Amino acid sequence: MYIVIVGCGKIGSIVARELANQNHNISVVERDGEKLASLGGGFNGFVTKGIEFDHDNLVAAGIEKADAVLAMTEDDNINITVALVATQIFGVKRVIAQVNEPARRHVYDALEIEVISPVRMGVNALLGKMALATTEKLAQLAQGYEIVKVLNHREAVSTVQELENEVGAIVTAIERNSIVILPSLKNTKIKAGDRLVVTLNVRDRQKLSDFIKE
Numbered sequence: 001m002y003i004v005i006v007g008c009g010k011i012g013s014i015v016a017r018e019l020a021n022q023n024h025n026i027s028v029v030e031r032d033g034e035k036l037a038s039l040g041g042g043f044n045g046f047v048t049k050g051i052e053f054d055h056d057n058l059v060a061a062g063i064e065k066a067d068a069v070l071a072m073t074e075d076d077n078i079n080i081t082v083a084l085v086a087t088q089i090f091g092v093k094r095v096i097a098q099v100n101e102p103a104r105r106h107v108y109d110a111l112e113i114e115v116i117s118p119v120r121m122g123v124n125a126l127l128g129k130m131a132l133a134t135t136e137k138l139a140q141l142a143q144g145y146e147i148v149k150v151l152n153h154r155e156a157v158s159t160v161q162e163l164e165n166e167v168g169a170i171v172t173a174i175e176r177n178s179i180v181i182l183p184s185l186k187n188t189k190i191k192a193g194d195r196l197v198v199t200l201n202v203r204d205r206q207k208l209s210d211f212i213k214e
Contacts, residue, residue, distance in 0.1 A: 001025065004066045006052045006082045007073030008035040011098065011118060015072065020045045027061040053081045055089075063090050071097040076104050083113045102193075106177050109191060114157075120192055121155055135205070144202050147172075152194045152212045161186035167207045169200035 001024045005016045008030035016039060020026045026045035029052050030036050036047050050057040052073055063069060069086040071079035079097040086092040099105050099117040108115045139147040160171045160183045174181040174188070175195040181188065190196065200208060 001067040002062060002065055003027070003068045003070065004029065004058070004061050004063050004086075005070045005072055006030075006058075006061075007071065007078070007098070008032070008039065008047075009072065009074045012070070012072035013038050015070065016045060017043060027066075029057055029061045052078050053085060055085070058082075058085065058090070063092065066090075066092050068092065068094040068096070071095070073098070074100055076100050076107070080107065080111065080113065083108075084111065087113075105193065117155065117192065135209070138197065141199070145199060146202055147197065147199050148208075149175075150196050150198060150208060150212060152190055152192060152196055154190070154212050155192050158190045158211075159186065160188045160190060163190060163196075163198075163208075163211055166211050167198075167200060168204050169198045169208060171196055171198055173197040 003019055003024055004027045005012055006029045008016065008028050012028070013035065016026050016028050020043060027048065028036065028039065028045060029048045029050065031049065031051055033049060036049060039047070046061070048057050048061045063086060069082065069092045071082040073079055076099065083095050083097045086095045096114045096116060097108060099108060099115045099120070102117060102120050105115070105117060136149045137146055138149055141147065163169065163171055171183055173196070174183055174190065176191065176193070198208060
């Protein structure tokens, strides 16, 4: 694959080296010469020094032939700009942006930008290792069924249908940024940080727990 990585900070540089070592064609755009130097002499990709969202720099980096663009700078505004330019101007089919400030995740979501959130992923991993409860029981029903509210830690975006098929449950509400969504459509998206109201059998608690931690 031909992959343009915009931003060569701690994560961007590691990703660039890893993908280059896997024989992908990697092109890095970064304004800071010292960060580019951190790639090392053995880096066999292409580098462009300059403003990360500049049209000419992106063209020089080969964005017009890119299979994917990774916006990995440490500035959310730059990552959002790069993601929009890549999709709307250059028509790149796969664009992933790094969320630096979790509180700004809703901006990416509103613009339908696919993201990774290293901070959120780290928190989720820590909570998982500590086995902290994320489920609140709302009601106990007959025949072993219950209604629970659960915090979704799963970083990858999923759908109501995927959760219901995997867990054998029914999603009745999604709370996101203090807004309640009633998922009338099975393709309604479920995102990290959503609080889900789910009806399930007690025997399926572990399935639900595994699903929201992946």
